[in-house]
Amino acid sequence: xxxxxxxxxxxxxxxxxxxxxALNVSKTTVSRAISGKGRISEDTRQRVLDYIxxxxxxxxxxxxxxAQKKTFNIALVIPGDCNLVDMPFFQNSMQGICEEASExxxxxxxxxxxxxxxxxxxxxxxxxxxDGVILSRSMVKDRAAEFLKEQSIPFVLMGTSKDKxxxxxxxxxxxxxxxxxxxxxxxGMTKIGLIGGSRSYVVNRTREQGxxxxxxxxxxxxxxxxIFENCDENDSVEQAVKKLTRAKAECIxxxxxxxxxxxxxxxxxxxxxxxDQMQIASFxxxxxxxxxxxxxxxxxxxxxxxxxxxxxxxxxxxxxxxVQGRTLLGYELIQRESTLFGK
Amino acid sequence: xxxxxxxxxxxxxxxxxxxxxALNVSKTTVSRAISGKGRISEDTRQRVLDYIxxxxxxxxxxxxxxAQKKTFNIALVIPGDCNLVDMPFFQNSMQGICEEASExxxxxxxxxxxxxxxxxxxxxxxxxxxDGVILSRSMVKDRAAEFLKEQSIPFVLMGTSKDKxxxxxxxxxxxxxxxxxxxxxxxGMTKIGLIGGSRSYVVNRTREQGxxxxxxxxxxxxxxxxIFENCDENDSVEQAVKKLTRAKAECIxxxxxxxxxxxxxxxxxxxxxxxDQMQIASFxxxxxxxxxxxxxxxxxxxxxxxxxxxxxxxxxxxxxxxVQGRTLLGYELIQRESTLFGK
DNA sequence: CTGAAAGCGCTTACAG
DNA sequence: CTGAAAGCGCTTACAG
Numbered sequence: 001x002x003x004x005x006x007x008x009x010x011x012x013x014x015x016x017x018x019x020x021x022a023l024n025v026s027k028t029t030v031s032r033a034i035s036g037k038g039r040i041s042e043d044t045r046q047r048v049l050d051y052i053x054x055x056x057x058x059x060x061x062x063x064x065x066x067a068q069k070k071t072f073n074i075a076l077v078i079p080g081d082c083n084l085v086d087m088p089f090f091q092n093s094m095q096g097i098c099e100e101a102s103e104x105x106x107x108x109x110x111x112x113x114x115x116x117x118x119x120x121x122x123x124x125x126x127x128x129x130x131d132g133v134i135l136s137r138s139m140v141k142d143r144a145a146e147f148l149k150e151q152s153i154p155f156v157l158m159g160t161s162k163d164k165x166x167x168x169x170x171x172x173x174x175x176x177x178x179x180x181x182x183x184x185x186x187x188g189m190t191k192i193g194l195i196g197g198s199r200s201y202v203v204n205r206t207r208e209q210g211x212x213x214x215x216x217x218x219x220x221x222x223x224x225x226x227i228f229e230n231c232d233e234n235d236s237v238e239q240a241v242k243k244l245t246r247a248k249a250e251c252i253x254x255x256x257x258x259x260x261x262x263x264x265x266x267x268x269x270x271x272x273x274x275x276d277q278m279q280i281a282s283f284x285x286x287x288x289x290x291x292x293x294x295x296x297x298x299x300x301x302x303x304x305x306x307x308x309x310x311x312x313x314x315x316x317x318x319x320x321x322x323v324q325g326r327t328l329l330g331y332e333l334i335q336r337e338s339t340l341f342g343k
Numbered sequence: 344x345x346x347x348x349x350x351x352x353x354x355x356x357x358x359x360x361x362x363x364x365a366l367n368v369s370k371t372t373v374s375r376a377i378s379g380k381g382r383i384s385e386d387t388r389q390r391v392l393d394y395i396x397x398x399x400x401x402x403x404x405x406x407x408x409x410a411q412k413k414t415f416n417i418a419l420v421i422p423g424d425c426n427l428v429d430m431p432f433f434q435n436s437m438q439g440i441c442e443e444a445s446e447x448x449x450x451x452x453x454x455x456x457x458x459x460x461x462x463x464x465x466x467x468x469x470x471x472x473x474d475g476v477i478l479s480r481s482m483v484k485d486r487a488a489e490f491l492k493e494q495s496i497p498f499v500l501m502g503t504s505k506d507k508x509x510x511x512x513x514x515x516x517x518x519x520x521x522x523x524x525x526x527x528x529x530x531g532m533t534k535i536g537l538i539g540g541s542r543s544y545v546v547n548r549t550r551e552q553g554x555x556x557x558x559x560x561x562x563x564x565x566x567x568x569x570i571f572e573n574c575d576e577n578d579s580v581e582q583a584v585k586k587l588t589r590a591k592a593e594c595i596x597x598x599x600x601x602x603x604x605x606x607x608x609x610x611x612x613x614x615x616x617x618x619d620q621m622q623i624a625s626f627x628x629x630x631x632x633x634x635x636x637x638x639x640x641x642x643x644x645x646x647x648x649x650x651x652x653x654x655x656x657x658x659x660x661x662x663x664x665x666v667q668g669r670t671l672l673g674y675e676l677i678q679r680e681s682t683l684f685g686k
Numbered sequence: 687c688t689g690a691a692a693g694c695g696c697t698t699a700c701a702g
Numbered sequence: 703c704t705g706a707a708a709g710c711g712c713t714t715a716c717a718g
Contacts, residue, residue: 002669060471061470066405088427109452110451128401
């Protein structure tokens, strides 16, 4: 059995002192040439820059951070226990965050939380390892947000919170859901069922709000018995579907693709065809149902852009710039075969 | 529109000098009490520790790192463009990595790669932000691995490589696949088809090897026309399924759940029932097919444990301990309704 | 057992 | 425009 041991040979990197010495200037001058701060002649500046380029000198960011009391790192907090349907969201937004951070010479540290525990986040903050934090899934009662607030650590929520004191960037779920349902109402449907997940997540409440807004705006009576929430289990979804078919709902709007997937399965088992006997739409297009036949009408959000923007706002805020308290991103309504309106 | 601006008030944290002053000892002594290195009387050690505890002093890890030329960070490199079926693997292993790192007072930095580009990784390495790297998906030709080798940065591959010079920790795909296929052969089947994804990924080659080994060990003739690889598109999977049904294969083994999902759909469309007319098994259980009826026989791996172990090996290596060149983790063979053998 | 001092690799008032 | 010096918050030979 072959084994390895790290030689720990320090591959010595060139430092600012080396550069200064080689050029016969002070470290101060080198530092200024690089940062662009302070007066320096264009001539020496160019000399320094050329030397750096030629000798591949990279300032040590850690040392720079120590001197400036910064880390040039941000933390991304993601749930360690999310289910399949949420993964694309985290994956894509993560990608956007990393790219945006990278462009600003920042790096992102990963913090996973389990069961609403914030110990990992606490450790990272206590260790001074980050300049700010991105929170990614917001619970109605969010311990991480509370913790960061009392520690007065800069952070932004990639999501929505009713707490106006929290910086937030989110997809405009409410407007999207409202438009989707409004279109259905305009097409003449009235019995539009809604099946949603846990109300512990802010996003589910937001989506529901959009649904309600559609009815209010179009002045259509809303039948509360067609709304089913907290349907986390397959069983509760099944109950909901049964009640909705019995109530002769024309369409079932699912709050996310996980629920939609269950609904489709249940309908198939009961030989209820989509869209003829029951129309279906989903509030979130997760690629989980990409290959479903018929294709499912749904709302499409650009999660990568959301991540990038969230990161941008955080970095601006960290740098002392003024930022908007809340930013909402657009959506796309994709009409597919599972619904009949607007055809 | 409400806006925010960061006050940038430095919430001053207590430093080692503060502690030293308060206790009337030197910084050296405080440092020693904390690190446990160097001689120090049990008495003063306890005094320091008590004070620290009482006043909630946390050493600044960044400063410690500067002095020791360490960062106490590792980087995790993940593909920015993975598809749904791979996400649970990354999510779960990530969780394992984060937990293990946390326990060793290390943090993990996220690096996403796009199209085999290593620029983000280069930046992170150049910036001295990490002590080591975990590579998570291995291509047959892996640029990230090459880069890290020539820079002699400690790294371990969470996966398999034929390069014996690379530290690796992986699930034992080969043994798992071998056992699965062997059991089928022992039950009397002979026509066992294989449909796999891109051979650019090492894991797909490894799985195929297990399949071949099963035939060799049981001394069964292997019909090469039953093997279909590089089936990345739905079309190629469809072709493969058609050929396999025509060839009267008794079972189709899918290299992963994405392929399995396509296969199931194609079989359904052609009214071929599972397992009566065609048995199905998958080499990787990704929860994607969790609710499929019939449930799919497959191999189960503990990705979180894989992540944790990979991280552990990296940290040991970084600390100069001797580590095994290659470590393989077990698997579980889950027999479900989609196959008939062993019942 | 304990401490003064130098050092990690930067930045930044301050002085010239 | 440029530099010497102090400082960021730690660690670690070295001396006592």
